[in-house]
Protein backbone atom coordinates (compact mmCIF):
# COMPACT_ATOMS: atom_id res chain seq x y z
CA UNK A 12 0.00 0.00 0.00
CA UNK A 13 1.35 3.46 -0.85
CA UNK A 14 1.20 6.14 1.83
CA UNK A 15 -0.60 9.26 0.50
CA UNK A 16 1.70 12.26 0.13
CA UNK A 17 0.62 15.00 2.49
CA UNK A 18 0.47 18.49 0.99
CA UNK A 19 2.65 20.98 2.84
CA UNK A 20 0.70 23.70 4.64
CA UNK A 21 1.40 27.39 4.08
CA UNK A 22 1.38 29.30 7.37
CA UNK A 23 0.97 33.02 8.09
CA UNK A 24 1.90 34.18 11.58
CA UNK A 25 0.25 37.45 12.58
CA UNK A 26 2.50 38.83 15.33
CA UNK A 27 5.54 36.62 14.68
CA UNK A 28 7.93 38.75 16.77
CA UNK A 29 5.93 38.29 19.98
CA UNK A 30 6.00 35.54 22.57
CA UNK A 31 3.40 33.31 20.87
CA UNK A 32 4.86 34.11 17.44
CA UNK A 33 8.36 33.04 18.46
CA UNK A 34 7.04 29.84 20.06
CA UNK A 35 5.15 29.09 16.85
CA UNK A 36 8.35 29.46 14.83
CA UNK A 37 10.11 27.11 17.28
CA UNK A 38 7.51 24.42 16.60
CA UNK A 39 7.51 25.01 12.83
CA UNK A 40 11.31 24.70 12.78
CA UNK A 41 10.88 21.08 13.93
CA UNK A 42 8.65 20.25 10.95
CA UNK A 43 10.03 21.65 7.69
CA UNK A 44 8.49 18.63 5.94
CA UNK A 45 4.95 19.68 6.94
CA UNK A 46 4.91 23.49 6.87
CA UNK A 47 6.14 26.39 4.74
CA UNK A 48 6.03 29.97 5.92
CA UNK A 49 3.92 32.26 3.80
CA UNK A 50 4.10 35.49 5.85
CA UNK A 51 5.50 36.87 9.08
CA UNK A 52 4.24 40.12 10.57
CA UNK A 53 5.12 42.63 13.28
CA UNK A 54 4.02 46.02 14.50
CA UNK A 55 7.32 47.94 14.31
CA UNK A 56 10.08 45.53 15.39
CA UNK A 57 11.85 45.33 12.02
CA UNK A 58 15.11 43.93 13.43
CA UNK A 59 13.55 40.76 14.84
CA UNK A 60 11.38 40.48 11.74
CA UNK A 61 14.48 40.70 9.54
CA UNK A 62 16.22 37.94 11.56
CA UNK A 63 13.13 35.76 11.29
CA UNK A 64 12.94 36.32 7.54
CA UNK A 65 16.58 35.30 7.10
CA UNK A 66 16.03 32.16 9.17
CA UNK A 67 12.62 31.07 7.83
CA UNK A 68 12.44 32.62 4.33
CA UNK A 69 8.73 33.46 4.20
CA UNK A 70 7.28 34.79 0.97
CA UNK A 71 6.17 38.04 2.67
CA UNK A 72 7.06 40.13 5.71
CA UNK A 73 4.61 42.78 6.85
CA UNK A 74 5.15 45.70 9.19
CA UNK A 75 2.08 47.45 10.56
CA UNK A 76 4.04 50.72 10.95
CA UNK A 77 5.24 52.00 7.59
CA UNK A 78 8.16 54.07 8.93
CA UNK A 79 10.47 51.08 9.26
CA UNK A 80 9.75 49.61 5.85
CA UNK A 81 12.85 51.06 4.11
CA UNK A 82 15.28 49.80 6.81
CA UNK A 83 13.72 46.35 6.73
CA UNK A 84 13.96 46.24 2.94
CA UNK A 85 17.55 47.37 3.08
CA UNK A 86 18.54 44.78 5.69
CA UNK A 87 16.94 41.93 3.72
CA UNK A 88 18.59 43.08 0.51
CA UNK A 89 22.01 43.12 2.22
CA UNK A 90 21.37 39.65 3.61
CA UNK A 91 20.35 38.31 0.20
CA UNK A 92 16.92 37.37 1.55
CA UNK A 93 14.20 37.27 -1.12
CA UNK A 94 11.23 37.88 1.21
CA UNK A 95 8.94 40.62 -0.16
CA UNK A 96 8.20 43.44 2.23
CA UNK A 97 4.81 45.13 2.73
CA UNK A 98 3.31 47.54 5.26
CA UNK A 99 0.01 48.67 6.74
CA UNK A 100 -3.26 47.16 7.87
CA UNK A 101 -4.39 46.23 4.36
CA UNK A 102 -1.24 44.18 3.83
CA UNK A 103 -1.77 42.44 7.20
CA UNK A 104 -5.29 41.51 6.13
CA UNK A 105 -4.09 40.41 2.69
CA UNK A 106 -1.45 37.97 3.95
CA UNK A 107 -4.05 36.50 6.31
CA UNK A 108 -6.51 35.90 3.47
CA UNK A 109 -4.36 35.06 0.43
CA UNK A 110 -5.52 32.05 -1.57
CA UNK A 111 -2.14 30.35 -1.06
CA UNK A 112 -2.43 30.40 2.75
CA UNK A 113 -3.75 27.33 4.58
CA UNK A 114 -3.24 28.21 8.25
CA UNK A 115 -3.18 31.52 10.13
CA UNK A 116 -1.78 31.92 13.62
CA UNK A 117 -3.52 34.97 15.14
CA UNK A 118 -0.94 36.16 17.68
CA UNK A 119 -1.18 39.94 17.56
CA UNK A 120 -1.82 41.40 20.99
CA UNK A 121 -4.99 43.38 21.70
CA UNK A 122 -7.77 44.78 19.56
CA UNK A 123 -5.22 45.58 16.84
CA UNK A 124 -5.54 41.93 15.83
CA UNK A 125 -9.26 42.11 15.07
CA UNK A 126 -9.22 43.09 11.40
CA UNK A 127 -6.47 40.72 10.17
CA UNK A 128 -7.90 37.86 12.24
CA UNK A 129 -11.37 38.39 10.83
CA UNK A 130 -9.85 38.65 7.39
CA UNK A 131 -8.43 35.12 7.85
CA UNK A 132 -11.81 33.89 9.11
CA UNK A 133 -13.75 35.39 6.20
CA UNK A 134 -11.32 33.77 3.77
CA UNK A 135 -12.02 30.38 5.39
CA UNK A 136 -8.49 29.74 6.68
CA UNK A 137 -7.75 27.24 9.42
CA UNK A 138 -7.39 29.63 12.37
CA UNK A 139 -5.16 29.17 15.40
CA UNK A 140 -6.51 31.76 17.81
CA UNK A 141 -4.21 33.21 20.48
CA UNK A 142 -5.46 36.79 20.16
CA UNK A 143 -8.32 36.51 22.66
CA UNK A 144 -9.05 40.26 22.62
CA UNK A 145 -10.32 40.10 19.03
CA UNK A 146 -12.86 37.44 19.99
CA UNK A 147 -13.91 39.25 23.17
CA UNK A 148 -14.43 42.49 21.23
CA UNK A 149 -16.42 41.04 18.38
CA UNK A 150 -18.27 38.24 20.19
CA UNK A 151 -21.07 36.67 18.20
CA UNK A 152 -20.00 38.49 15.01
CA UNK A 153 -16.73 36.54 15.15
CA UNK A 154 -18.38 33.19 15.87
CA UNK A 155 -20.99 33.72 13.14
CA UNK A 156 -18.22 34.50 10.65
CA UNK A 157 -16.44 31.29 11.71
CA UNK A 158 -19.66 29.33 11.20
CA UNK A 159 -20.46 30.94 7.86
CA UNK A 160 -17.00 30.40 6.40
CA UNK A 161 -16.81 26.84 7.78
CA UNK A 162 -13.54 27.68 9.50
CA UNK A 163 -11.63 25.16 11.61
CA UNK A 164 -10.93 27.18 14.75
CA UNK A 165 -8.34 25.80 17.18
CA UNK A 166 -7.93 27.70 20.43
CA UNK A 167 -4.29 28.34 21.32
CA UNK A 168 -4.88 29.97 24.70
CA UNK A 169 -3.66 27.08 26.86
CA UNK A 170 -6.88 26.84 28.90
CA UNK A 171 -9.14 26.79 25.86
CA UNK A 172 -6.88 24.41 24.08
CA UNK A 173 -7.11 22.18 27.16
CA UNK A 174 -10.92 22.39 27.19
CA UNK A 175 -11.00 21.63 23.48
CA UNK A 176 -8.97 18.51 24.17
CA UNK A 177 -11.20 17.52 27.13
CA UNK A 178 -14.47 17.82 25.24
CA UNK A 179 -15.70 14.62 23.65
CA UNK A 180 -14.87 14.69 19.94
CA UNK A 181 -12.66 17.71 20.51
CA UNK A 182 -15.24 19.85 18.77
CA UNK A 183 -16.95 22.73 20.53
CA UNK A 184 -20.33 21.92 19.00
CA UNK A 185 -20.29 18.57 20.72
CA UNK A 186 -20.19 20.00 24.23
CA UNK A 187 -23.09 17.78 25.32
CA UNK A 188 -23.47 16.47 28.84
CA UNK A 189 -21.18 19.16 30.23
CA UNK A 190 -22.01 20.28 33.76
CA UNK A 191 -19.37 22.96 33.97
CA UNK A 192 -15.96 24.05 32.82
CA UNK A 193 -13.21 24.86 35.28
CA UNK A 194 -10.78 27.45 33.98
CA UNK A 195 -7.55 27.29 35.94
CA UNK A 196 -5.39 30.34 36.58
CA UNK A 197 -2.16 30.65 38.50
CA UNK A 198 -3.20 33.88 40.23
CA UNK A 199 -0.13 35.56 38.75
CA UNK A 200 2.91 36.94 40.56
CA UNK A 201 0.89 38.90 43.16
CA UNK A 202 -1.19 36.03 44.53
CA UNK A 203 0.30 36.18 48.04
CA UNK A 204 1.12 39.90 48.21
CA UNK A 205 -0.85 41.82 50.89
CA UNK A 206 -3.76 43.58 49.14
CA UNK A 207 -2.89 46.93 50.78
CA UNK A 208 0.58 46.85 49.18
CA UNK A 209 -0.73 46.42 45.61
CA UNK A 210 -0.78 50.20 45.00
CA UNK A 211 3.04 50.10 45.02
CA UNK A 212 3.46 47.26 42.49
CA UNK A 213 5.88 48.15 39.66
CA UNK A 214 5.48 47.06 36.02
CA UNK A 215 8.40 44.64 36.38
CA UNK A 216 6.86 43.04 39.47
CA UNK A 217 3.50 42.70 37.72
CA UNK A 218 5.18 41.12 34.67
CA UNK A 219 7.24 38.60 36.67
CA UNK A 220 4.88 35.68 36.06
CA UNK A 221 5.93 32.61 38.06
CA UNK A 222 5.20 30.00 35.35
CA UNK A 223 4.78 31.59 31.90
CA UNK A 224 7.04 33.91 29.90
CA UNK A 225 4.72 36.14 27.91
CA UNK A 226 4.35 39.62 26.40
CA UNK A 227 3.98 42.51 28.86
CA UNK A 228 0.30 43.26 28.22
CA UNK A 229 -0.91 39.71 28.93
CA UNK A 230 1.50 39.52 31.89
CA UNK A 231 -0.18 42.52 33.54
CA UNK A 232 -3.56 40.99 32.65
CA UNK A 233 -2.45 37.84 34.49
CA UNK A 234 -1.46 39.86 37.56
CA UNK A 235 -4.91 41.53 37.68
CA UNK A 236 -6.62 38.31 36.51
CA UNK A 237 -8.22 40.37 33.74
CA UNK A 238 -6.65 37.66 31.60
CA UNK A 239 -8.81 35.00 33.27
CA UNK A 240 -11.85 37.25 32.91
CA UNK A 241 -11.21 37.71 29.18
CA UNK A 242 -10.73 33.95 29.02
CA UNK A 243 -14.10 33.38 30.69
CA UNK A 244 -15.77 35.45 27.94
CA UNK A 245 -13.61 33.67 25.35
CA UNK A 246 -14.65 30.23 26.66
CA UNK A 247 -18.33 31.08 26.73
CA UNK A 248 -18.15 32.16 23.07
CA UNK A 249 -15.94 29.31 21.84
CA UNK A 250 -17.89 26.55 23.55
CA UNK A 251 -21.39 28.12 23.50
CA UNK A 252 -21.68 27.96 27.28
CA UNK A 253 -23.40 30.28 29.73
CA UNK A 254 -20.83 32.24 31.80
CA UNK A 255 -22.51 30.77 34.90
CA UNK A 256 -21.31 27.33 33.81
CA UNK A 257 -17.67 28.42 33.80
CA UNK A 258 -15.86 28.43 37.13
CA UNK A 259 -12.45 30.02 37.68
CA UNK A 260 -10.14 28.12 40.02
CA UNK A 261 -6.71 29.20 41.24
CA UNK A 262 -4.03 26.62 40.53
CA UNK A 263 -0.63 28.21 41.23
CA UNK A 264 1.49 25.51 39.54
CA UNK A 265 -0.05 25.85 36.02
CA UNK A 266 0.12 22.10 35.36
CA UNK A 267 -3.61 21.41 34.96
CA UNK A 268 -4.52 23.73 32.10
CA UNK A 269 -8.30 23.45 32.60
CA UNK A 270 -11.01 20.85 33.21
CA UNK A 271 -14.41 19.80 31.97
CA UNK A 272 -16.91 18.27 34.39
CA UNK A 273 -19.66 16.13 32.89
CA UNK A 274 -23.16 15.54 34.29
CA UNK A 275 -22.21 12.03 35.40
CA UNK A 276 -19.53 13.46 37.70
CA UNK A 277 -16.54 12.65 35.47
CA UNK A 278 -13.91 15.36 35.36
CA UNK A 279 -11.57 15.38 32.37
CA UNK A 280 -8.43 17.52 32.66
CA UNK A 281 -5.53 18.29 30.34
CA UNK A 282 -2.10 18.44 31.97
CA UNK A 283 1.34 19.38 30.76
CA UNK A 284 4.33 21.56 31.43
CA UNK A 285 3.47 25.26 31.16
CA UNK A 286 4.84 25.80 27.66
CA UNK A 287 2.88 27.38 24.82
CA UNK A 288 4.53 25.08 22.27
CA UNK A 289 2.13 22.32 23.39
CA UNK A 290 -1.15 24.08 22.43
CA UNK A 291 0.57 25.54 19.35
CA UNK A 292 1.66 22.10 18.12
CA UNK A 293 -1.79 20.71 18.92
CA UNK A 294 -3.48 23.45 16.88
CA UNK A 295 -1.07 23.19 13.98
CA UNK A 296 -1.35 19.43 13.58
CA UNK A 297 -4.96 18.81 14.64
CA UNK A 298 -6.36 16.18 14.28
CA UNK A 299 -2.84 14.68 14.16
CA UNK A 300 -0.20 15.05 16.85
CA UNK A 301 3.32 16.32 16.25
CA UNK A 302 6.43 16.90 18.37
CA UNK A 303 6.45 20.32 20.06
CA UNK A 304 9.87 20.28 21.70
CA UNK A 305 8.23 20.24 25.15
CA UNK A 306 9.71 17.79 27.64
CA UNK A 307 7.60 15.17 29.45
CA UNK A 308 5.79 16.19 32.58
CA UNK A 309 7.72 14.66 35.49
CA UNK A 310 4.91 13.43 37.78
CA UNK A 311 7.12 12.04 40.51
CA UNK A 312 9.16 15.25 40.64
CA UNK A 313 6.12 17.52 40.63
CA UNK A 314 5.63 17.83 44.37
CA UNK A 315 2.36 19.29 45.53
CA UNK A 316 -0.19 20.72 43.15
CA UNK A 317 -3.23 22.40 44.59
CA UNK A 318 -6.37 24.41 43.86
CA UNK A 319 -8.06 27.24 45.71
CA UNK A 320 -11.01 29.62 45.33
CA UNK A 321 -10.51 33.10 43.85
CA UNK A 322 -10.70 36.09 46.19
CA UNK A 323 -12.55 38.67 44.07
CA UNK A 324 -11.44 41.48 46.43
CA UNK A 325 -7.91 40.82 45.27
CA UNK A 326 -8.94 40.52 41.61
CA UNK A 327 -11.71 43.09 40.91
CA UNK A 328 -10.99 42.87 37.16
CA UNK A 329 -12.23 39.28 37.17
CA UNK A 330 -15.47 40.37 38.89
CA UNK A 331 -15.98 43.02 36.19
CA UNK A 332 -15.55 40.38 33.47
CA UNK A 333 -18.07 38.09 35.17
CA UNK A 334 -20.64 40.91 34.96
CA UNK A 335 -19.73 41.90 31.40
CA UNK A 336 -19.98 38.29 30.19
CA UNK A 337 -23.76 38.54 30.73
CA UNK A 338 -24.18 42.00 29.17
CA UNK A 339 -24.56 43.26 25.58
CA UNK A 340 -21.51 43.44 23.31
CA UNK A 341 -20.87 47.16 23.94
CA UNK A 342 -19.74 46.25 27.48
CA UNK A 343 -17.19 43.67 26.37
CA UNK A 344 -15.80 46.19 23.87
CA UNK A 345 -15.61 48.92 26.52
CA UNK A 346 -14.02 46.59 29.08
CA UNK A 347 -11.35 45.43 26.65
CA UNK A 348 -10.63 48.94 25.36
CA UNK A 349 -10.40 50.51 28.83
CA UNK A 350 -8.15 47.68 29.98
CA UNK A 351 -5.79 48.15 27.03
CA UNK A 352 -5.49 51.86 27.82
CA UNK A 353 -5.12 51.40 31.59
CA UNK A 354 -2.49 48.64 31.20
CA UNK A 355 -0.47 50.81 28.82
CA UNK A 356 -0.55 53.74 31.27
CA UNK A 357 0.46 51.41 34.09
CA UNK A 358 3.34 49.95 32.05
CA UNK A 359 4.47 53.53 31.34
CA UNK A 360 4.36 54.18 35.12
CA UNK A 361 1.69 56.84 34.74
CA UNK A 362 -0.93 55.21 36.97
CA UNK A 363 -0.70 52.80 39.92
CA UNK A 364 -1.51 49.10 39.44
CA UNK A 365 -4.67 49.43 41.54
CA UNK A 366 -6.10 52.14 39.24
CA UNK A 367 -6.54 49.61 36.41
CA UNK A 368 -9.91 48.22 37.65
CA UNK A 369 -11.05 51.68 38.77
CA UNK A 370 -10.57 53.12 35.27
CA UNK A 371 -12.30 50.15 33.64
CA UNK A 372 -15.25 50.30 36.02
CA UNK A 373 -15.78 54.01 35.43
CA UNK A 374 -15.70 53.50 31.64
CA UNK A 375 -18.23 50.66 31.99
CA UNK A 376 -20.52 52.91 34.06
CA UNK A 377 -20.80 55.27 31.07
CA UNK A 378 -21.41 52.48 28.57
CA UNK A 379 -24.85 52.10 27.05
CA UNK A 380 -26.62 48.89 26.09
CA UNK A 381 -25.78 48.24 22.45
CA UNK A 382 -25.20 45.19 20.33
CA UNK A 383 -22.53 45.54 17.65
CA UNK A 384 -23.28 43.76 14.42
CA UNK A 385 -20.63 45.21 12.12
CA UNK A 386 -16.90 45.55 12.34
CA UNK A 387 -17.20 49.32 11.88
CA UNK A 388 -19.53 49.64 14.86
CA UNK A 389 -17.17 47.52 16.97
CA UNK A 390 -14.18 49.66 16.03
CA UNK A 391 -16.17 52.86 16.71
CA UNK A 392 -17.23 51.64 20.18
CA UNK A 393 -13.65 50.57 20.88
CA UNK A 394 -12.28 53.99 19.98
CA UNK A 395 -14.93 55.80 21.98
CA UNK A 396 -14.22 53.69 25.09
CA UNK A 397 -10.47 54.29 24.71
CA UNK A 398 -11.10 58.05 24.62
CA UNK A 399 -13.23 57.81 27.75
CA UNK A 400 -10.51 55.81 29.51
CA UNK A 401 -7.84 58.40 28.66
CA UNK A 402 -10.14 61.19 29.87
CA UNK A 403 -10.72 59.37 33.16
CA UNK A 404 -7.01 58.89 33.67
CA UNK A 405 -6.25 62.56 32.96
CA UNK A 406 -8.99 63.65 35.37
CA UNK A 407 -7.50 61.66 38.28
Ligand code: NAD
Pocket residue numbers: 025026027028029030031032052053054055056075117118119120121123124141142143144167168169223224225226227228229287
Ligand atom coordinates in the same frame (compact mmCIF):
# COMPACT_ATOMS: atom_id res chain seq x y z
P1 NAD B 1 3.60 40.07 22.50
O1 NAD B 1 3.44 41.45 23.01
O2 NAD B 1 4.77 39.28 22.93
O3 NAD B 1 3.58 40.08 20.88
C1 NAD B 1 2.61 40.76 20.19
C2 NAD B 1 2.83 40.67 18.69
O4 NAD B 1 1.85 41.50 18.05
C3 NAD B 1 4.19 41.19 18.22
O5 NAD B 1 4.63 40.47 17.09
C4 NAD B 1 3.88 42.64 17.82
O6 NAD B 1 4.78 43.15 16.84
C5 NAD B 1 2.48 42.50 17.25
N1 NAD B 1 1.70 43.74 17.40
C6 NAD B 1 1.59 44.49 18.53
N2 NAD B 1 0.80 45.55 18.28
C7 NAD B 1 0.43 45.48 16.99
C8 NAD B 1 -0.38 46.31 16.15
N3 NAD B 1 -0.92 47.45 16.59
N4 NAD B 1 -0.55 45.93 14.87
C9 NAD B 1 0.01 44.79 14.38
N5 NAD B 1 0.80 43.97 15.13
C10 NAD B 1 0.99 44.31 16.43
O7 NAD B 1 2.24 39.30 22.86
P2 NAD B 1 2.04 37.76 23.20
O8 NAD B 1 2.33 37.53 24.61
O9 NAD B 1 2.70 36.93 22.17
O10 NAD B 1 0.45 37.62 23.04
C11 NAD B 1 -0.17 37.64 21.77
C12 NAD B 1 -1.64 37.27 21.93
O11 NAD B 1 -1.72 35.92 22.38
C13 NAD B 1 -2.37 38.11 22.97
O12 NAD B 1 -3.69 38.33 22.55
C14 NAD B 1 -2.37 37.23 24.21
O13 NAD B 1 -3.46 37.47 25.06
C15 NAD B 1 -2.45 35.85 23.61
N6 NAD B 1 -1.84 34.79 24.42
C16 NAD B 1 -0.53 34.85 24.71
C17 NAD B 1 0.07 33.84 25.49
C18 NAD B 1 1.55 33.84 25.79
O14 NAD B 1 2.06 32.88 26.33
N7 NAD B 1 2.29 34.87 25.46
C19 NAD B 1 -0.72 32.80 25.98
C20 NAD B 1 -2.08 32.78 25.66
C21 NAD B 1 -2.63 33.78 24.88
Ligand code: MG
Pocket residue numbers: 168169170242
Ligand atom coordinates in the same frame (compact mmCIF):
# COMPACT_ATOMS: atom_id res chain seq x y z
MG1 MG C 1 -4.46 31.53 28.88
